[in-house]
Amino acid sequence: MSTPGVLVHRDQELLARAVAARLVTRLVDVQAARGSASVVLTGGGVGTAVLAELAASRARDAIDWRALDIWWGDERFLPSGDPERNETGARKALLDHVDVDPARVRPMPSTDGPDGADPEAAADRYAAALRAAARPEDHGPVPSFDVLMLGLGPDAHVASLFPELPALYEEERPVVAVRGAPKPPPTRISLTFPAIRAAREVWVIAAGESKSTAVRLALSEAGPIQVPGAGARGRQRTLFLLDRAAASQLPPGIERLSSP
Numbered sequence: 001m002s003t004p005g006v007l008v009h010r011d012q013e014l015l016a017r018a019v020a021a022r023l024v025t026r027l028v029d030v031q032a033a034r035g036s037a038s039v040v041l042t043g044g045g046v047g048t049a050v051l052a053e054l055a056a057s058r059a060r061d062a063i064d065w066r067a068l069d070i071w072w073g074d075e076r077f078l079p080s081g082d083p084e085r086n087e088t089g090a091r092k093a094l095l096d097h098v099d100v101d102p103a104r105v106r107p108m109p110s111t112d113g114p115d116g117a118d119p120e121a122a123a124d125r126y127a128a129a130l131r132a133a134a135r136p137e138d139h140g141p142v143p144s145f146d147v148l149m150l151g152l153g154p155d156a157h158v159a160s161l162f163p164e165l166p167a168l169y170e171e172e173r174p175v176v177a178v179r180g181a182p183k184p185p186p187t188r189i190s191l192t193f194p195a196i197r198a199a200r201e202v203w204v205i206a207a208g209e210s211k212s213t214a215v216r217l218a219l220s221e222a223g224p225i226q227v228p229g230a231g232a233r234g235r236q237r238t239l240f241l242l243d244r245a246a247a248s249q250l251p252p253g254i255e256r257l258s259s260p
């Protein structure tokens with residue numbers, strides 16, 4: 001697992017714009033090298049702001065959208081189209097505005113999907129889709145995602161991995177149902193640490209003073225059961241992309257780069 005790098009931008013707006021630009025560069029580079037790329041989306045305020053900035057950027061046309069596999073890191077287990085679903089936000093902010101291949105857009109199941117209101121079956125279904133997309137060179141049950149983006153909650157949750165919940169102990173299954181989440185809605189579907197850590201690059205994106213303690217803990221020696229953000233690491237690279245407020249309590253000894 002990689003040691004995190006930290007990059008700080010002035011405020012949330014600039015952070016979202018800079019992450020969108022970084023995403024263009026990363027996906028274009030991967031597509032130039034391998035023909036196609038994969039990305040894992042996150043929900044939440046700043047995660048959705050990044051997608052909106054990408055939609056607004058003229059550079060978005062440098063991405064071959066039809067050669068992009070799009071997955072989600074977690075989902076609120078609600079009917080399709082529900083405004084609280086991460087998928088709904090991503091479609092509105094970005095996916096409805098670019099020429100994606102619908103077969104390569106893989107939202108997590110909804111309560112009106114083939115498994116109905118059974119989140120365990122829905123999680124297994126998503127795990128099966130990931131397994132089917134993994135190639136021998138991935139050496140595991142999920143693709144080696146090129147970029148996996150994660151928001152960070154004030155309680156240091158990432159995806160729908162909330163402190164102390166059983167999902168954090170999962171070592172085998174790449175996707176699990178989460179019940180009893182402290183943030184509504186209580187029932188969710190989430191990638192687990194083994195799936196997150198299969199990503200080549202993990203980007204943890206956080207803005208605002210309310211995230212500063214979580215950022216500090218996630219960059220410390222804290223254990224991932226208490227501080228899930230401390231367990232979010234990529235195989236080749238981990239980046240904490242922050243605004244100044246979220247970076248206001250960085251632990252000593254953490255090197256950071258700052259933009260103006």
Ligand SMILES: O=C1O[C@H](COP(=O)(O)O)[C@@H](O)[C@H](O)[C@H]1O
Pocket residue numbers: 042043044045046047074075076086150151152153154158159160183
């Ligand atoms: O519930 C969720 O929260 C996190 C963080 O959201 P934020 O609004 O505090 O940035 C998000 O990353 C996750 O995908 C989502 O389901």
